[in-house]
Structure formats: C-alpha cells, structure tokens
Amino acid sequence: MTLTIDNLSKRYGDKTALDGVNFEVRPGELFGFVGSNGAGKTTTMRIVLGVLAADAGEVRIDGRPVDLDVRRTIGYMPEERGLYPKMKVGKQLTYLARLHGLSKSEAHDAVERWTERLGIAERVGDTVDSLSLGNQQRVQLAAALVHDPKVLVLDEPFSGLDPVAVDVMSEVLLQKSNDGVPVIFSSHQLDLVQRLCDRVGIISAGRMRAVGTVDELRSGGDATLVVHAPQAPAGWAHGLPGVTHVEYDGDRTVLTLAPGTDDQQILKAALETGPVHEFSLRQPSLTELFREVVAA
Amino acid sequence: MSAPMSDTRAIALVARREFVTQVQKKSFLISNAIVLVAIVVGIVVASVLSGGDEERPTIGVVGAPALSATLESLGEAVDTPLEISELPDADTGRDRVAAGELDVALVPGSGNTVTAVTESDIDTDVKALLDAAVVQQAQTEALTARGIDPAEIAGEVSSATVVVEAVDPPDPEQGQRMVLSIAAVALLYMQILLFGTYVAMGVVEEKSSRVVELLLSTLRPLQLLWGKILGIGAVGLVQLAAYGVVGVGASLATGTLTITGTALGVLAGTLGWFILGFTFFAVLYAAAGSMVSRQEDVNSTSGPLMMVILVMFFAAFSSIDDPESGWSTTLSWIPPFSAILMPLRIAAGVATPMQILVTIVLMLVAIAVLSVVAARIYQRSILRIGRTVTWKEALGR
Numbered sequence: 001m002t003l004t005i006d007n008l009s010k011r012y013g014d015k016t017a018l019d020g021v022n023f024e025v026r027p028g029e030l031f032g033f034v035g036s037n038g039a040g041k042t043t044t045m046r047i048v049l050g051v052l053a054a055d056a057g058e059v060r061i062d063g064r065p066v067d068l069d070v071r072r073t074i075g076y077m078p079e080e081r082g083l084y085p086k087m088k089v090g091k092q093l094t095y096l097a098r099l100h101g102l103s104k105s106e107a108h109d110a111v112e113r114w115t116e117r118l119g120i121a122e123r124v125g126d127t128v129d130s131l132s133l134g135n136q137q138r139v140q141l142a143a144a145l146v147h148d149p150k151v152l153v154l155d156e157p158f159s160g161l162d163p164v165a166v167d168v169m170s171e172v173l174l175q176k177s178n179d180g181v182p183v184i185f186s187s188h189q190l191d192l193v194q195r196l197c198d199r200v201g202i203i204s205a206g207r208m209r210a211v212g213t214v215d216e217l218r219s220g221g222d223a224t225l226v227v228h229a230p231q232a233p234a235g236w237a238h239g240l241p242g243v244t245h246v247e248y249d250g251d252r253t254v255l256t257l258a259p260g261t262d263d264q265q266i267l268k269a270a271l272e273t274g275p276v277h278e279f280s281l282r283q284p285s286l287t288e289l290f291r292e293v294v295a296a
Numbered sequence: 297m298s299a300p301m302s303d304t305r306a307i308a309l310v311a312r313r314e315f316v317t318q319v320q321k322k323s324f325l326i327s328n329a330i331v332l333v334a335i336v337v338g339i340v341v342a343s344v345l346s347g348g349d350e351e352r353p354t355i356g357v358v359g360a361p362a363l364s365a366t367l368e369s370l371g372e373a374v375d376t377p378l379e380i381s382e383l384p385d386a387d388t389g390r391d392r393v394a395a396g397e398l399d400v401a402l403v404p405g406s407g408n409t410v411t412a413v414t415e416s417d418i419d420t421d422v423k424a425l426l427d428a429a430v431v432q433q434a435q436t437e438a439l440t441a442r443g444i445d446p447a448e449i450a451g452e453v454s455s456a457t458v459v460v461e462a463v464d465p466p467d468p469e470q471g472q473r474m475v476l477s478i479a480a481v482a483l484l485y486m487q488i489l490l491f492g493t494y495v496a497m498g499v500v501e502e503k504s505s506r507v508v509e510l511l512l513s514t515l516r517p518l519q520l521l522w523g524k525i526l527g528i529g530a531v532g533l534v535q536l537a538a539y540g541v542v543g544v545g546a547s548l549a550t551g552t553l554t555i556t557g558t559a560l561g562v563l564a565g566t567l568g569w570f571i572l573g574f575t576f577f578a579v580l581y582a583a584a585g586s587m588v589s590r591q592e593d594v595n596s597t598s599g600p601l602m603m604v605i606l607v608m609f610f611a612a613f614s615s616i617d618d619p620e621s622g623w624s625t626t627l628s629w630i631p632p633f634s635a636i637l638m639p640l641r642i643a644a645g646v647a648t649p650m651q652i653l654v655t656i657v658l659m660l661v662a663i664a665v666l667s668v669v670a671a672r673i674y675q676r677s678i679l680r681i682g683r684t685v686t687w688k689e690a691l692g693r
Contacts, residue, residue, distance in 0.1 A: 049513040051679060068516065072301065076513045080681070082506025087317065095313055099514045101301050143510060 001062055001150050002026050003048070003182045008057035010043055010206075017043045019206040021057070025151075025182040025199075030173060032193035033186040034286075035203035036294055041186040042079045044203070045155050049076050061151060072100045075149030079156050079186075081140050083128045089115070089139050090124030093146050100147035107146075114142045118168065134165055141169065145176075152176055154185040158192060170196055194286040202293050209293040218283040221292055225255040225263060225281050231274030240269055252278070306515055310523020311530065314498065318531045328535060335539060336546045343550035353422050356383040356392060356401045363402065363410070366436070367429040376421055389413055402426070408434040467645070469555050476559060477616050477643040480566045483539060484636050485609040488573050489602065491532035492581040496598050498524055499585030499678075508678055517675045525578045529571070536570050558645070565642040565652075572659045573635030577601060579663070579670035586677040587685040596684060604632070612636045619644040629655055631662035 003025040010018040018040045025031040035041050046052040048059050050071050059066045061073075084092055090111055097107035115121040118138045123131060128139060137160060144154065157169055173196065177183045187193050193200060194214050201211045210217055222244065227237070230251045237246050237253055242261025247254040255266065263281055270276045284292065318324060355378050357364045364380050371378040381398075383389045389401025393413050400422060401413040410430050412418060436446045467473070502508040502520075511520055540563045547553035584597040611633060615624035619641050628637035628647075634655040641647035673690040 046509075051509055051512050068514075069301070072514050074513070076510065078506065078509040078513075080506040080509060082508070082510060084501070084507055085505050095309070096510065096514075098309055099306070099511070 001180070001182055003151050003184065004060040004063070005044065005048070006058045006060060008044060008047055008054045008059070010040075010047065010052070010055050016206050018047075018054070018057075021203065021206070021208055023201045023208055023211045025184045027182055028177050028180045029182055029198045030177040030196055031182070031184040032197035032200040033184055033203065034188070034190060034193055034200060034290060035186075039203045039294075040206040041203060042155055045076075045079075045153050045184075045186065048153055049074060051078075072147070073150040075144040075147065075152045075154075077140055077144040077154040077157055081136070083136070083139060083143065085129035086127050088125055088127055089120065089131070092128065093124075093139070093142055096143050097146045102147055110146045110148065111142075114146050117172075118142050133160065134162055137161060137165060138168075141172070145172070150181060152181055152183040152185075154183070156187060157185050158187050158189055166192070190286045190290055200286065202290060204294045210289075214286060217286070217289055220259050221284040221289045222259065223257045223261070223281055223283055225257055225266065226278060227253045227255065227266070227270050227276065228278035229253070229270045229273050229276045232270065233273065236269070236273050237266070240266055242266075303516075303519060306519040307523040307526060310515070310520055311527035314524050314527025315530050318494070318528065319534075324531075328538070332538065332542050335543050339543065339546040339552055340550055343547075343552045346552070352377050352379040353399045353419065354379040354381070354397070355422075356381050356389050356398045358383045358386055358389055358401070358403045360402075360404050362436075363404070363429060363433050366433050367425065370425055370429050370432070374425065376425060378422075378425070386411075386413075400426070408437075469558060469645070472553055472555050473558065473644055474616065475553070476562045477619070477640050479543065480562055480639045480643050481609070481612045481616065481636060483536060484566060484570055484573060484639060485605065485612070487532050487536050487570055488577055488635070489605050491528055491574055492577040492601065492605070493598070494528050494531075495525060495578045496581040496585035496594050497591065498528060499582050499674075500588055500591050500594055503586065503588075503678060503681065504590055506681070512679070517678060518671055521579075521582055521671060521674050525575065525582060529574050529578060532574055533567065533570060537567055540566060558643075562639065562643040566639045568656075569635050569639045572656065572663065573632060576632045576635060576659065576663050576666065577605065579667045583670035583673035583677075583690070586674040587687075587690055589681050589684070593684055608633055608636045612640050616640065616644075619646050629658065631655075631659045634659055 005021055005023050008018050008021040009016075021040065021044055023031075033041050033044070043052065047054045048066065050066065050068065061070050064070060066074075087095075093111045093115070094104075094107045097110050098104070102110060111124070112121070115124055118141060120131075120135055120138050120142065123135060123139075128136060131139065141157065144152065152173070154173075157173070158166055161169060170192070173183055173185065177198075197214065199211065199213050200217060202209045202217075210220070212220065228251055229236075232253065234248070237243055237255055242258050243255050243266070244258050245256035247256075257263065257266075267276070267279055270279065353376070355367065357367070357380060359382075361382070364382070367378060368380055383392070383401060386401070386403040389398065389403060390413055392398045393401050393415055396415070399414065400418065403411045403413060405411055408430065410426070412423075412426055439446045439449065502511065508520075515523075544553065544559045544563050548556055548559065553559050580601055581598055584601060585594060587597045588594055611624070611627055615621060615627075615637065618624070619637075624637065627633045628641055629651070638647060638652065638655050642652070669691075677685040677690050
C-alpha cells in the first residue's frame with residue numbers, strides 16, 4: 001500500500017490552509033509529518049480521512065482515489081481525541097471495529113487482542129470517562145488499530161503521553177511499519193521523529209518545504225564548520241567557495257556552508273594560514289533544520 | 297475483511313448502538329417501570345371510584361308488601377334498580393337509616409300518606425320514584441275498590457309512550473372518546489418533545505466529545521444522522537407502545553373503556569402519527585444539535601422547536617372539546633399540526649379515511665423537504681467546533 005497526497009489545496013475563507021501539498025508514504029514506511037501549529041498538518045490528515053473536503057487535489061491509496069470503502073481500511077487518530085465518554089471501553093471498540101466492516105466475532109477477537117497488547121485489557125468493562133488520561137490515550141490508539149488498518153494516519157499520537165506510553169506507542173508504530181503498513185504521524189517532538197522515522201516531511205504555511213530521509217534532509221541543510229586555526233588572519237575564510245557566513249569566536253572561526261560544499265578545500269585554505277588544531281563539521285539536527293526551513 | 301458497507305448496514309449499526317445505549321440506562325428502565333405501574337394503578341383506582349354509581353339505593357319498607365312490589369317494578373322500569381328490604385317497625389327503620397345501613401325507610405301513615413325517613417337529604421331520582429310508587433299504589437287500590445282490574449288499565453296505557461327522535465343523537469362513546477383523545481394528545485406531546493430532545497443531545501454529545509471525527513472517517517454524515525434518528529425513534533416508539541398497550545389493556549380489563557375497537561384504532565393511529573411527528577422534529581433537532589458544541593447551548597438553537605411543539609399541544613388541547621371547529625379542522629391538515637390533531641380527530645371519530653390519507657402524504661412530503669434542509673445544516677455544522685454556528689452560516693450558499 002502506498003499513500004499518495006497529490007497536490008492538495010484548501011482555503012478557509014481568505015486564509016490558505018494548504019497550497020499544493022505533495023508527498024508519498026510508501027509501504028512499510030514510517031513518515032514523520034512536522035510543522036508549526038497551523039501549518040496544515042491536521043488539515044492534510046483530515047482530508048485524507050475524508051472528514052474535510054479538499055478544494056483541489058486528490059488522495060490515493062495504491063493509485064485508487066480514496067472513497068469511503070477505502071477509507072475504512074485506514075486507522076485514524078484525530079488530533080482532537082474523542083470517544084463516547086459514557087460507553088464502556090470494550091463495547092466502544094467493538095462498535096468502532098464493526099463500523100470499519102468487521103464481523104461481530106472478528107471485532108471481539110480484535111478488541112481482545114489490542115486491549116491486551118496495549119495493557120488495557122482489565123479496563124474493557126469500564127466507561128471511558130472513568131479512565132486516567134493515559135489510559136484514554138491507549139483506548140484511542142486501540143480505536144485506530146482495532147480494524148487491522150492497511151494505512152495508519154495519526155495526528156499527534158505522542159502528545160500527552162508519559163514516557164512508558166511513548167515507548168509502547170513507538171513500538172506499535174514500528175511494528176505496524178514492519179508489517180508493511182504505511183504509517184504517517186505528526187509530532188512536535190522532533191528528536192522522536194528523527195529517531196523513529198524513515199522519512200520526514202516539513203510543512204510550513206500550507207506548503208511542503210522539504211521531504212526526504214532524515215539524512216537527506218540533514219545533508220541538504222546548511223552545515224556548520226568550526227575551525228581552530230590560531231594564526232589565521234581575520235577574513236581568511238571570506239570568499240572561499242560554499243561559505244555563506246563567517247563568524248569569529250575567539251581563536252575559532254565558525255563557518256556556515258551551503259549544501260554540497262567541499263570541506264577539503266576549506267581545510268586546505270586553513271592549513272595555508274598555519275596549524276589547524278580543530279576542524280569539525282556538524283550536520284544540522286532535525287530541529288535546527290526545521291527552524292531553518294520554517295524561517296525561510 | 298473490510299468489504300464495502302451498504303447504507304443499510306451502516307445505519308443499522310448506528311441505530312443499534314443508539315437503541316441499546318438508551319434502553320440499558322438505569323434511569324430509563326426505572327422511570328418507565330414507575331410510569332407503567334402508575335398507569336395501571338391510576339386506571340384501577342379510576343374504575344373503582346367510578347364503579348360507585350352501580351350501588352343500588354337501599355330502601356326499607358315497614359309492612360305494605362304491595363308497595364314494595366310496585367317500587368321494585370317501577371325501579372326496574374326506569375333503570376334504577378332498588379335494594380328493597382322489609383322492616384318490622386318504624387323505629388328499627390329510623391335506627392338503620394341513622395346507622396347508614398339504609399338510604400330510606402318508608403313508613404306508611406294514615407290514609408295513603410307514606411313517610412320517607414332519610415339521614416339528611418334524599419336523592420331526587422329516588423324521591424321521584426317513591427312519589428310515583430306511592431301514587432300508583434293509591435290508584436291501584438282505588439281502582440280495585442271500584443271493581444276495575446288495574447292490570448287491564450295498565451295494558452291499555454302501556455302503548456302510550458313517547459318515541460325520541462334526535463336530530464343529532466348523542467354519541468354514547470363520547471365520554472370514552474374524550475378520554476382517549478386526552479391520552480393520545482398528552483402522550484404524543486411528551487414523546488415527541490422528549491425524544492426530539494434526546495436526538496439533539498445525542499448529536500451534541502458526539503460533537504462535544506469529538507468522537508464525531510472518528511465516526512465520520514468511516515461513516516457518511518447522513519448515515520450517522522439517520523442511524524441516530526432511527527435508533528432513538530425506535531426507543532420512543534417502543535416506550536409509547538408499552539404505555540398505550542398497558543393503558544388500553546388495563547382500561548378494557550377493568551371496564552373503564554368498553555369501546556375495544558375504537559381504543560385499538562386510536563392506539564394504532566397514535567403510534568403511526570408518533571413516527572411521522574417524531575421524524576419531522578427529529579431531523580430538525582439533529583440540525584439544531586449539530587450547530588452547538590456544548591450541551592448547555594442546545595436550547596439556544598432548539599428553543600424554537602420547543603415553541604412549535606408547545607403551540608401544537610395547546611391547539612390540540614383546546615380542540616378536544618370540539619374537534620370539528622373550523623380552525624381546528626383547518627389546522628389538522630397542516631404539518632406538523634396534523635401529527636397531533638389527526639390522532640385527536642381519529643379518537644373523536646371525526647376523521648374521514650380520505651383526510652387521514654391526505655394528511656399522511658402531506659406530512660411525508662414535509663418530512664422529505666425538511667430532512668434535506670436539516671441534512672445540509674448537519675453536514676455543514678457537525679465538525680465546526682467552537683462557537684455556535686449561526687442559522688445564516690448553516691443555511692448559507
């Protein structure tokens with residue numbers, strides 16, 4: 001299964017929410033969807049689930065435009081969490097599984113399996129509003145998983161989770177992607193995204209600013225080079241090819257390099273000024289990259 | 297596994313949840329048990345109280361067996377059977393009247409006079425009977441004394457009767473029909489208002505708990521809307537049927553109602569019109585519910601609906617006396633007033649089959665139009681969390 005987001009646009013009155021959003025989540029891929037608040041993550045996911053209609057563009061799964069029947073095979077965790085507060089966990093999950101097309105017995109088995117897996121098996125007879133917030137989140141995740149989805153779309157699945165629940169959630173997401181399910185989730189916890197995701201998409205003001213593997217993105221960003229050459233005269237690095245910014249920090253020079261710059265040329269230039277005690281290249285973290293992309 | 301799901305299946309799943317959730321509520325079960333018991337107890341008490349008029353007036357007569365016989369046959373003739381007993385003497389009669397054992401004690405005096413001893417007042421019907429009996433007795437004696445056979449006279453006189461020809465004969469069922477009308481109107485009003493409100497509250501619950509977003513990722517808004525209306529409506533129908541069957545059953549069993557056919561007809565008519573009236577308002581209540589995000593705001597959009605139902609109710613109640621009055625007849629054609637006025641007319645026995653048929657068709661057309669409008673409002677408002685959606689926004693474009 002491949003989830004294709006093709007050129008989605010959406011306006012709310014005068015405000016552009018999405019402006020030609022394009023990307024793909026491939027089979028077995030864990031895709032991190034990052035962006036500031038209001039950048040368009042939730043709008044994109046709502047359109048995938050058909051909860052919102054796009055003004056233009058299309059969502060496809062394996063090349064087939066997503067209609068209601070295809071949509072039933074998606075597991076969804078909305079940003080606004082919500083379940084029937086007065087309905088018992090087990091009944092609620094069974095109901096949701098059946099709405100996704102499972103038979104009665106399939107639904108029962110699935111509810112049993114997932115509540116067991118997520119550690120809420122002993123709460124199936126309790127109403128949702130009697131659960132702790134953490135357990136409510138687990139039920140919400142179970143609701144997204146209970147019909148054995150072919151595609152997972154999770155809006156901020158990690159928000160409000162305690163560290164143990166974060167581990168459970170990560171594990172489940174990795175397992176689903178190992179099963180070949182395309183998984184897309186949004187998050188503000190960029191370190192987590194960097195650690196978990198195969199690929200990342202950065203959205204800002206309704207446009208995709210960058211899509212790729214974390215390494216691709218990092219190498220595509222401006223790298224930082226710190227050079228300690230005590231005898232180098234001021235201005236030694238100016239005009240070197242690929243250097244976009246120079247800063248002096250005592251004896252050290254901090255250079256900002258454009259993507260694809262040959263650092264060996266810079267090392268050569270530095271050695272020509274005298275001894276070089278330190279020469280360290282640092283790729284940007286996803287967080288830095290994100291700031292850079294969003295600020296652009 | 298995830299085969300395409302038909303509309304019917306999706307709606308049935310939603311309706312089933314609504315139905316089961318509602319009927320499993322403790323408050324629902326308890327309140328209905330109380331109401332059903334109250335209906336039975338009320339009817340039994342009413343039948344016991346109204347059964348009082350079957351008690352025969354008790355009359356004691358001192359001596360004079362001839363007077364007793366005349367009194368008895370006269371009582372039978374005018375449909376006021378009397379309980380007549382013989383008294384040994386006047387004092388015993390006085391004592392027994394004072395003790396409340398007898399209504400009247402008759403003590404023959406000198407000549408043809410008879411003294412009637414009562415506790416304080418004498419029932420006018422009984423007094424008239426006594427007068428007639430005493431006069432007849434005196435006449436019989438006088439005739440016999442003159443050698444004429446009183447039986448011969450009676451035979452000749454018996455053919456002299458007045459035959460009543462009423463231009464507008466009173467309906468002997470009228471009293472019972474009135475009771476049925478009041479019950480039908482009151483029940484319909486309660487059920488439509490109550491279950492309409494349940495629909496609105498159910499919609500708001502889904503919206504305020506945000507579960508609606510999850511639901512709408514697997515259901516079309518209209519499947520959710522109709523499933524809800526169907527499920528809650530079914531609960532309303534079952535509840536109304538239970539009240540009706542128990543009420544009519546208890547009334548027939550205790551003899552409070554004797555018009556079995558009419559009662560069953562009114563029950564069926566009431567159930568049928570509940571379906572129409574409820575659906576009419578339920579789609580509107582669903583739309584009203586979808587426009588707000590919090591339970592406490594529901595009245596701001598559903599208030600006008602309650603006003604309409606109240607007006608309907610008052611119109612129905614004020615035409616119970618005279619369902620054939622001009623304004624009531626006119627109003628009974630117009631949806632949604634027909635939903636409460638037609639069952640009333642059926643109960644009163646003034647609705648023609650033609651009118652019933654046409655008003656049903658009119659109501660169905662009104663429901664069809666409204667459901668399109670309401671579905672539009674619902675689809676447009678259901679995901680708008682936050683401040684209440686205005687009518688303009690809900691209906692615009």
